[in-house]
Amino acid sequence: MPINPSRAQDVWKDVGEHVQFTVLKLNRQDQAQEQAVFQEFADRSQAIIRSLKIRDAKPATGSQLKVAIGISSAAWDYLFPDAPKPAELETYQELQGPKYKMPATEGDIFLHIRASDAAVVYEAQTQFRRVLGPITTVVDETQGFRYFEGRAIIGFIDGTEAPAIEDAADYALVGDEDPTFENGSYAFAQKWEHDMSTWDHLKTETQEKAVGREKFSDYELEDDDKFKNAHNVASKFEENGVEQKIVRMNVPYSAPASGKTGTYFIGYARHWKVTKGMLTNMVEKSDYLLTFSKVLTGQAFFVPSRDLLARMAEGEFH
Numbered sequence: 001m002p003i004n005p006s007r008a009q010d011v012w013k014d015v016g017e018h019v020q021f022t023v024l025k026l027n028r029q030d031q032a033q034e035q036a037v038f039q040e041f042a043d044r045s046q047a048i049i050r051s052l053k054i055r056d057a058k059p060a061t062g063s064q065l066k067v068a069i070g071i072s073s074a075a076w077d078y079l080f081p082d083a084p085k086p087a088e089l090e091t092y093q094e095l096q097g098p099k100y101k102m103p104a105t106e107g108d109i110f111l112h113i114r115a116s117d118a119a120v121v122y123e124a125q126t127q128f129r130r131v132l133g134p135i136t137t138v139v140d141e142t143q144g145f146r147y148f149e150g151r152a153i154i155g156f157i158d159g160t161e162a163p164a165i166e167d168a169a170d171y172a173l174v175g176d177e178d179p180t181f182e183n184g185s186y187a188f189a190q191k192w193e194h195d196m197s198t199w200d201h202l203k204t205e206t207q208e209k210a211v212g213r214e215k216f217s218d219y220e221l222e223d224d225d226k227f228k229n230a231h232n233v234a235s236k237f238e239e240n241g242v243e244q245k246i247v248r249m250n251v252p253y254s255a256p257a258s259g260k261t262g263t264y265f266i267g268y269a270r271h272w273k274v275t276k277g278m279l280t281n282m283v284e285k286s287d288y289l290l291t292f293s294k295v296l297t298g299q300a301f302f303v304p305s306r307d308l309l310a311r312m313a314e315g316e317f318h
Contacts, residue, residue: 019146024108056117072091095280107189236278276300
């Protein structure tokens with residue numbers, strides 16, 4: 001069977017107007033109960049999404065609700081101890097470079113919810129929590145938003161290097177190399193906080209050299225015009241001389257009165273090793289973005305296909 005995007009969860013480049021990222025930790029107090037509750041969630045979550053899409057439907061566009069649900073390696077071992085496991089799923093470990101690091105943090109279940117209406121995001125998260133609340137605690141929840149023209153909070157066009165929608169499936173979805181998990185995706189969630197005062201005081205020309213692109217037009221600079229650790233240089237990952245891609249989104253979040261502003265990065269990939277390679281290059285090459293940013297969280301998850309979620313819901317996957 002070829003890769004089939006219609007069987008996948010929502011792992012595409014679509015930031016949404018309103019976004020909620022939630023990372024939960026299993027209580028690990030009663031394994032049998034928590035397995036049963038997650039089985040219920042695998043079923044109810046899809047019913048909740050279908051219901052909200054009906055409630056949110058707009059005459060011209062339909063509903064813009066999109067949801068991806070991920071499971072960490074440790075959670076997989078706990079919830080499905082006797083079941084097969086995605087070939088590349090592992091617990092993300094802290095990456096340390098010569099100057100900066102990307103920490104690893106707790107996380108068992110990952111929720112990525114986005115919609116054009118904040119009320120829909122709220123309702124989806126609230127109903128998900130009704131099911132998962134008894135067996136989990138919240139590690140982090142972050143509300144994001146769409147910035148002007150869909151730009152990252154630092155003012156540059158986001159996701160230029162991500163594959164076009166028509167090409168994205170081959171980069172985002174597992175294929176027949178791991179048949180049980182076909183149409184699933186490896187997700188990596190990472191929260192950054194920026195020193196926006198430092199960034200905003202840089203001249204535009206310096207910012208462009210730091211990112212590797214012109215700020216207004218998004219035109220890529222010549223290599224000689226970029227900093228050696230420009231973001232689009234440091235984050236590039238090649239295999240056998242071929243650049244590898246993932247579906248990635250940089251979602252702004254902020255508590256502006258408190259001066260806390262940052263980026264929530266989410267990457268979806270067919271191969272976890274590609275995302276991991278990009279992150280490793282960023283710390284080893286001291287990506288310029290790390291000079292004014294602190295990475296707060298990071299963990300890897302697997303986003304099952306909707307077919308596999310259905311098998312989990314029926315108790316067929318254990």
